[in-house]
Amino acid sequence: MSNQPLSTVRIGGIKATIWExxxxxxxxxYNTTITRTYLDQNKEWQENNSFSLDDLPRLRLATEQAFxxxxxxxxxxxxxxxxNQEEPDASEDPAPAATKQGRGKKSFTEKVDAERAKASGAAK
Structure with missing residues (x-):
């Protein structure tokens, strides 16, 4: 991995930088740094990690997009x-793929949906 960010999300003055x-x-x-950019009195760009009430909706959107x-x-x-993995030898494990997936583990999509549902329930 490099020292370059994977991605940057910008919503107004809010910036979410994603690192891998x-x-x-x-x-x-993965880590995400969240900053607010603004012009100071000398017309130079600055970053801060303090957010006003008006920043919070943009902060929410930026973090959702980063997520x-x-x-x-x-x-x-x-x-x-x-x-990139080779196909397993059928003689190694006779259980069909559908049986392997049904062993009580949630799919990636199910995990993400559960996290989003949990987050939206906590917000109410």
Whole structure:
């Protein structure tokens, strides 16, 4: 991974910068830095991590978009990893793929939907 951000979301003066790093096991980890940009009295751009009441709707939109982009990246990496693996030998595990998926684990989409439902329920 590089020192360059994976992506930057801008909503008005709010900026969410997404960073992707791999841990020592090769697992991708994601962080997001959130800042507010503004022009100071000398007409120079500054960044701050303090947000006013008027910033909060834009902050929410920026974090939702960052959340979506991160989860799309995770799905993309998972898909790339799955495509790069060799097909398993059918004799190794006789259980059909549908049975393997039905072992009580949630799909990626189900996990994201559950997180969004939980977040929207907490906001009410």
């Amino acid at each position: 790093n791999e841990d020592d096991k090769g697992i991708a980890r 979506t982009q991160i989860h799309e990246r995770i799905a993309e990496r998972h898909h790339d990893k799955s495509n």
